[in-house]
Every structure is written in C-alpha cells, then in structure tokens.
Amino acid sequence: MLSPEENDLLTRVGPGTPMGELMRQYWIPALMSSELPAPEGPPLRLRLLGENLIAFRTISGKVGLLAHACPHRGASLFFGRNEAEGLRCVYHGWKFDVAGRCVDMPTEPADSTYAQKVRARAYPCTERNGIIWTYMGPREVPPPLPDLEPNLLPSEQTRVWTALRECNWLQALDGDLDAAHLGLLHLGSVSPEQVTPGSFDYYTVTDRAPGHKVIDTEYGTMSGTYRLAAADTYYWRIYQFLFPFYALIPPGALGQQALVRAWVPIDDTHTMFWNMSVPPTRLPVEEGRVRINAQPLPGTTGWVEFLPNTTDWLGRWRLKGDASNDYFVDREVQRTVSFTGIGGVHLQDKAVTESMGRIVDRAHEHLGTTDEMIIRTRRRLMRAALDVQAGIAPPAVDNPELYRQRSAGVILPGSADWVEATEKVRQAFASHPEAVPPASRERKRPATLEEFAAADEHMRMVVHTAGRRAFQTRPTDIFIATFPKCGTTWMQQIVHGLRTGGSMDFDDISLVVPFFEMAPLLGSDPDMPQVAEPRAFKTHLRRDVAPKGGRYICVLRDPGDALVSWYHYVNGVLVERDAIAIDDFARGVFLSAPGGPWGRYWDHLRSWWPLHEREEALFVCFEQMKQDLADVVARVARFMGLDADGAFLELVARQASFEYMHQHGRQFDGKPTLRALDTLHERPSGETWVKLRSGRVGDHRHALSAETQEALSATWQREIEATLGFASYDELRAHLASRARR
Numbered sequence: 001m002l003s004p005e006e007n008d009l010l011t012r013v014g015p016g017t018p019m020g021e022l023m024r025q026y027w028i029p030a031l032m033s034s035e036l037p038a039p040e041g042p043p044l045r046l047r048l049l050g051e052n053l054i055a056f057r058t059i060s061g062k063v064g065l066l067a068h069a070c071p072h073r074g075a076s077l078f079f080g081r082n083e084a085e086g087l088r089c090v091y092h093g094w095k096f097d098v099a100g101r102c103v104d105m106p107t108e109p110a111d112s113t114y115a116q117k118v119r120a121r122a123y124p125c126t127e128r129n130g131i132i133w134t135y136m137g138p139r140e141v142p143p144p145l146p147d148l149e150p151n152l153l154p155s156e157q158t159r160v161w162t163a164l165r166e167c168n169w170l171q172a173l174d175g176d177l178d179a180a181h182l183g184l185l186h187l188g189s190v191s192p193e194q195v196t197p198g199s200f201d202y203y204t205v206t207d208r209a210p211g212h213k214v215i216d217t218e219y220g221t222m223s224g225t226y227r228l229a230a231a232d233t234y235y236w237r238i239y240q241f242l243f244p245f246y247a248l249i250p251p252g253a254l255g256q257q258a259l260v261r262a263w264v265p266i267d268d269t270h271t272m273f274w275n276m277s278v279p280p281t282r283l284p285v286e287e288g289r290v291r292i293n294a295q296p297l298p299g300t301t302g303w304v305e306f307l308p309n310t311t312d313w314l315g316r317w318r319l320k321g322d323a324s325n326d327y328f329v330d331r332e333v334q335r336t337v338s339f340t341g342i343g344g345v346h347l348q349d350k351a352v353t354e355s356m357g358r359i360v361d362r363a364h365e366h367l368g369t370t371d372e373m374i375i376r377t378r379r380r381l382m383r384a385a386l387d388v389q390a391g392i393a394p395p396a397v398d399n400p401e402l403y404r405q406r407s408a409g410v411i412l413p414g415s416a417d418w419v420e421a422t423e424k425v426r427q428a429f430a431s432h433p434e435a436v437p438p439a440s441r442e443r444k445r446p447a448t449l450e451e452f453a454a455a456d457e458h459m460r461m462v463v464h465t466a467g468r469r470a471f472q473t474r475p476t477d478i479f480i481a482t483f484p485k486c487g488t489t490w491m492q493q494i495v496h497g498l499r500t501g502g503s504m505d506f507d508d509i510s511l512v513v514p515f516f517e518m519a520p521l522l523g524s525d526p527d528m529p530q531v532a533e534p535r536a537f538k539t540h541l542r543r544d545v546a547p548k549g550g551r552y553i554c555v556l557r558d559p560g561d562a563l564v565s566w567y568h569y570v571n572g573v574l575v576e577r578d579a580i581a582i583d584d585f586a587r588g589v590f591l592s593a594p595g596g597p598w599g600r601y602w603d604h605l606r607s608w609w610p611l612h613e614r615e616e617a618l619f620v621c622f623e624q625m626k627q628d629l630a631d632v633v634a635r636v637a638r639f640m641g642l643d644a645d646g647a648f649l650e651l652v653a654r655q656a657s658f659e660y661m662h663q664h665g666r667q668f669d670g671k672p673t674l675r676a677l678d679t680l681h682e683r684p685s686g687e688t689w690v691k692l693r694s695g696r697v698g699d700h701r702h703a704l705s706a707e708t709q710e711a712l713s714a715t716w717q718r719e720i721e722a723t724l725g726f727a728s729y730d731e732l733r734a735h736l737a738s739r740a741r742r
C-alpha cells in the first residue's frame, strides 16, 4: 500500500518530477533502428518520459532527437524537411542539426548572428544492435551505456521487439517482479500430468505458492522463489530488477536464455515494453509482424499481433488485442484449456496490468507475502529518486559492468545459500548447462496416447485461437478446406500452379500458400499479401471457426485412408516412431472425442457439407484426383475463373502428379511447420519429414484390423448416415460425381 504522494512520486515521469529526473540519469532505449531506416527519411514522432520529440536520420546516418516544437514559434518539426545533416522547419525554414544548433535561418539578414543564439532542445543518440538509445539527462558527457548482454552480442544472435502497454510503467514492471502469478495467470490450468516429471514446469505446477527471498543489490533488487524439488533439492527462480526500469525474469523453464525486459515510460499512462533476448529461438518473431509466445504448455501460446504503426504519438507497436476487444478473451478456452482464455503470456500480462486503470491507486492494495520484491523495489526507486534530488548519483549509472546479469531457473541443494550458489549462473556472456534439470535436457516426442493428447492440447489452443484472430477475408480469397491428410498439399500445388502459371519458385508450398491457422507459428501473418493473386490458404478448421466470406475448395477423402495417412504422418514426427500402434491411434485419437487438434473427421465433414451446392465452394474427392487429375485441375481452373488453355492445364496437372511432386519432395515436406512444432515443444529437430505418400486408395483395408474397420463403419453410420443420409463414403462420392457431371 502506498500513499497518494508516494504513488505520484513513483509514477509521474515528466520533466521536473523526481522519478522522471531519476530516469533521465540513464540511457534510455528510444526506438528501433529499423524505425528510421533511411538517411534523410521521414521524421518520426516519439514521446518519451512525457516529452514530445521528433526523431530523424541524417544523410550521414546519424540520429537526431529534437523537441517537436520549433524554437522559433512552435510549429512541429514533424513536418520538417530532413535535409542532409539537419531538420528544417517548414514554417520559416529554420534548420537544426542533431545537436540542436540552428545552422540556417533564411528569414534573418545574411549578416545576422541570431542563429547562433537559438537552440532546439536536442538529446544525444547512439545505436547498438538495432536499438537507438538516447540520453535525456543533465550531464555534459553522458554515462556509459549499460552492458546488457542481448544488446552487446552480435546482432544475428539476438532478437529485439517492442510493444505498447497502455498503463503506467510501474504497474507493468510490478508484473515482472511478481513471481506468484506465473503458476496462476499463465499456468493455472496446467496439471502435473501435462508436464514432464522432474522438469522446471513440473515443480511450478505442483507448487503454486512458492517461498520467496528478496535482497538489495548494487544495481537494484533480486528475488528468489523456491519450490521443493527432488531428493532434498529446491527449484529456484531468480528475478532481478536493474535501475531504472529493467527486469530480468527466468525465461521459460530452462534458464538458458538471456532475457532483458525494459518498461520505458512514454508518458505517465503509456509504456513501451522492450524485449531483448538471446537466443531468439523461444520467440520466433518477424519485426513488425506476427510474434508468438512459445512455451510448450497449454495456455501459454498465442498471438501477439500488431496493428500497423501510425505517425501518432501513441501509434507505434500497438497490439491488435487490447481493452477495446477484451484482449480476445475466449470463455470456452478459459473453461477448457487455459486459466484466462486469453492467448499467450504477453497478452495475458497486458490484460491484467491494463485492467487496473492507467495509474492504479495503490492506496487500496493489500500486498501479500509474494509481493515482497515489489515492495522492496518501490522503496529502492523512491530512495534513488529522492537521492537524485539531493545530488546523489543513482545506482549503477556509472558502472555498466553491473548490468552483466542473467536470471535463471536452477536446482540447488537444500542447504545451499541461494545468492552465493547462483552467483555463477547469473553471470552473463557464459553458458550454464548445469542450470538445466535432467528432465528438461531431452524432451522427447510423445510415446503414449496420453502424452500425445497432452501435446495436442497445446495445438488445440493454437487452432482454437486461429478462428478468433483478426483477419480480413477478401471475397477472392481461396481456402483449401480439408481435414488433415485428405489431399491438402496436393490441392495447394494445383491452386498455386494455376495462379502463377506453374511457378515452382518456393522453398515450401506452405510458405506461398500459407497454412492459415499455423502461419503465426512460422512467424508469418496470414493477412499479408502473397506472391500471387488470388490469395490462397490451406486450413483444417471446421467451417464454423474458419474465416467467412471467401471461396472454398473442399477436398474429401475416405475416412479410413485419411486415418492411415494421418497415422503415418504422425508416426516418428509427432510421436516417437512406432511407440503407438495404428489401431490404438485409431481408437484413441481418430475415432474418439475430441479427436486431434482440429477435432474429428465427422464433425469437419458435417460442418462443410452444406456448402457443397453453393457457388462459392468446389467439392472434390481425393479419389477423383487419383483417377483423373486433369479433369480436377480443369474444374479448379474454372472455379478460379481462369480461362486456361489445354497446354497450360496440362503443365499444371503434370506438376501436380505424384511423380513430379515426389521428385521435388523437399518443397512439399512441410519442414517449416515441423521445425516450428519442435521449437514449440522444445525438442530436438526431428527426422526427415516425408509428407508425400503414394496415397493409395483403399489403403486402410490392409493397414487396419477388422475391429477398427468395423468401428469406422459404425461411426460413419452414426455420424454421417444419420445426418447426411449417405450409407457410405462411396455413396457420398458418387453423389458429388453426379453433380460434377451436370
């Protein structure tokens, strides 16, 4: 609990405020280098610590940061002309260099020395590893930049991203120092059965009320939360605060990643979150595009999608999920999959910290034992802010080496002193294999139906969230809507061949015809333009959760063959090779509820079937493609509105033949998706993924036991005959064939 005066002291950051003056003693990450990509490019509005500033890059590559109001009569330099080594105000042409000197004053007489007396407020900038830093403090010679590991290692080893948080900086920082919320907000619905016994995750979900210790450090504060682990040991998670706004959290379960987070005040009620990490593998991101939190547990994966940046003071790095749409909370997911129903760790944190209001009134707090790190850090911040007022330099400002810190999860003997024992593992610029618990070192693929189901829960969340994503369907968009292993890749090749004239210029077919629900896992945004028009997507979503308003090519396949093909696809790739027998897979996944990540074959078929007589849909059977590929290619071309000649159709059909696709197998083996799934589940990258099989019709009659065949027939009768009226798949196929002939 804080008094209103204390709360103001901690949260107000404008010029002249104690906290604002404290922060101005340090270098501040101001913007990404990529935001000023070109010399003499357009200036950029930037608000920092409540000051409206204009950033620009000169012809020699230097970065200038000037107060936005021109010192002449206050016109905004945002409209300025970026000319050579300075920014020229468009009102009367006064020009200022990066130091704020007026270097040209065309409205004054030629012999006037007035320009020498006029200065724009300017802050020095420097760039390191993709970040533009600025110093807004009083020193003539700024202090050194802090030795932050992810900002010092070669840029190809590191990853930086930023995101707007619409609340005061301190309540965002409080979230990083509050170790207790991990086991509830993020992992509250994860049960011990869903994680590997003996892993960090396991200890986290088996004890949601860990013990806490907190100490002061030379550079801030440090907290250790501890849980009982195996054989008189404890699992410790180390959190650190570094002046003035950095948080080091133990990333994920391994403690092997260097991660620095910064909460930089834009003004009193907005904050820019900075995430700098090494290595970048846990967060497969593309700058300015889709990003994802990827931890291998249900509820922790989700989209972190960005709206396009605007030139507004608050228009940079805004997320699509925000208060206006309740952060896309999904009550069904909340009930069945994750604790919150909100997709991903970042969005969960954003929702709760912003839900407190722009500046939370801390007079009404009731802090508990798990809030000790927050309490101590606030005290340190208030003390430092008052010290600066008294002329005392704040912690670590002149000691960049103090920032060579990491936080880590580590197993320690019960008798160990947590501070001493973690001194080594906290050192930056080193590797610490000793910090990884044995159970986490080798994550294997699931080997039982139960393990497969647990992994599927995670995928289910990815799939479920996909249906709720903000996506602008265009009426010309084509969705290849199939149940898994029913000819999707084949149809992707046909559609792409038809729209490009047979181009094979791609690394993997799903990089040019994106897998709609999996695209963000691959670091791509399905809403992006594609290499050719019309846009085309593959999706396994049911119709009720798939994007509406497009055109749909539904490929159907005999359920028995789909089952066999799916099993062979999964075996050795998504489950340990041969650990699960095909008939067990049939009973435990294909025939059972809820089925795989995309649900059940039967629900999928029933959901799309009502479209089969509609103009915006084309229904094709896998077996027809085997029988007469040229005819199917011609039908798809007509559906796409193409007036293609025979030679062209022949080319596309030839490139969609099994022989041709097999010869170009590396372009169809789905490696990007496999790698993304391995990263998601933190396991070594897998075996060669052979996606193309010969696709023999009737394969299931040899591959499945008589009992499984009977179960398939019984399920067909119960699920499909009873609702759609077709006694068998062959009957349904004959119905479609007769329609196609009309």
Ligand code: FES
Binding pocket: 070, 071, 072, 073, 074, 075, 089, 090, 091, 092, 093, 094
């Ligand atoms: S207001 Fe900028 S030059 Fe006059």
